[in-house]
Amino acid sequence: MVQQKLADSLNWTLLHVLIAICEEGSISAAADRLHITQSAVSQNLKRLEEQLESQLIIRNTKPLELTPIGHYCLQVAQTIFTEITSIEAMKGSNSHLLEGEIKLLVASRLHNPKYNEFLVYFKKKYPNITLDLTVKSSMDILNNLKQKTPAVGICLAGHMPEVLNRQLLFNQRYYLYCGYHHPLFSAIELTFKDLLTENFIAFNSEDIGDVLSPITVFKETHNITGQVKAYTNNLDEAVRLIYTGYGIGALPDQFIVATHLESKLRRLPPDEGIADVPIYIFWHKQRALSPIEAKFIEEIVEFDLSF
Structure with a gap:
């Protein structure tokens, strides 16, 4: 039931923000990629950590470092978004x-x-x-x-x-x-x-x-x-x-x-x-x-x- 509750309440957009931060290497670069402000990226990361009740990124480190739960969360997020892209792949019934x-x-x-x-x-x-x-x-x-x-x-x-x-x-x-x-x-x-x-x-x-x-x-x-x-x-x-x-x-x-x-x-x-x-x-x-x-x-x- 705990897992079901998290799955029902988790905002998937926040996972996209986490992927962007990790792939771009910084909050500022992620903001440029997502076309939003750095403050919005930081707030989305904070909301995700609050929903998961875990710290995902170690602050003030260069290069950016993830906590163990952060690494696992990133892997899950990447899997989810890879599967989402497969929806597009189903277009075109004769493929x-x-x-x-x-x-x-x-x-x-x-x-x-x-x-x-x-x-x-x-x-x-x-x-x-x-x-x-x-x-x-x-x-x-x-x-x-x-x-x-x-x-x-x-x-x-x-x-x-x-x-x-x-x-x-x-x-x-x-x-x-x-x-x-x-x-x-x-x-x-x-x-x-x-x-x-x-x-x-x-x-x-x-x-x-x-x-x-x-x-x-x-x-x-x-x-x-x-x-x-x-x-x-x-x-x-x-x-x-x-x-x-x-x-x-x-x-x-x-x-x-x-x-x-x-x-x-x-x-x-x-x-x-x-x-x-x-x-x-x-x-x-x-x-x-x-x-x-x-x-x-x-x-x-x-x-x-x-x-």
């Missing part, structure tokens, strides 16, 4: 008639909770469609697609090949980070000026015109003069080098949150991050799409993966 296999080429380490939600939605709406998914570098994906490989690609891109169609899916926000073994990790008062001469870890694809060139543009326009102490083409190796103190570097924030690296890395100023790197879906202009490929592209574009 079960589409069947076959879609070959997807996907860049590694693309973390976006809404992309996960889309895959849940798509699987429920089109249960007879199979995904053949291969992870490759963005450069390899674009090269494969330019050869009219029967596939659809999701990746970053610097130069846009003229023979490929593309649609923007979302922007991956990059922030500056230092690691546990770097002197800045334990600095109490830290400003952006403190970073201007620090050594850097850089990606090979940060060259002007390449996929991560917005990072280089930021460095140049903000007079960051530190030396590059290591280059890599691998995100995991970049994390390793940053963690071990070889230098500071730019990393996608959603990746850090998803892989629970907050205790090993420290996000540095500026608070708003340094660059948005767009993620696109690509397919060849002169290769006829199969009905299920066309449907996949249509659905993922309409789903709105921005966060």
Whole structure:
């Protein structure tokens, strides 16, 4: 009866607010996403904690930390809202008639909770469609697609090949980070000026015109003069080098949150991050799409993966 009472009285909108706070990393960012005031977000969080008679978030911690019951509540909330999206999937009574296999080429380490939600939605709406998914570098994906490989690609891109169609899916926000073994990790008062001469870890694809060139543009326009102490083409190796103190570097924030690296890395100023790197879906202009490929592209574009 106690569980029944809570289920009957709990305001599900408050769970949506909790998800936004956790996914965005702060109350202010959640307010921007939900298009409400920070005060309203704080009040909704307080109301949820009162209804559950439990503290969910530890105040005044950076990055944001959940209590054990907060973690469990977040998991329940995410499950509920994933199931809600499946209601939309039931629209279109003939969706079960589409069947076959879609070959997807996907860049590694693309973390976006809404992309996960889309895959849940798509699987429920089109249960007879199979995904053949291969992870490759963005450069390899674009090269494969330019050869009219029967596939659809999701990746970053610097130069846009003229023979490929593309649609923007979302922007991956990059922030500056230092690691546990770097002197800045334990600095109490830290400003952006403190970073201007620090050594850097850089990606090979940060060259002007390449996929991560917005990072280089930021460095140049903000007079960051530190030396590059290591280059890599691998995100995991970049994390390793940053963690071990070889230098500071730019990393996608959603990746850090998803892989629970907050205790090993420290996000540095500026608070708003340094660059948005767009993620696109690509397919060849002169290769006829199969009905299920066309449907996949249509659905993922309409789903709105921005966060």
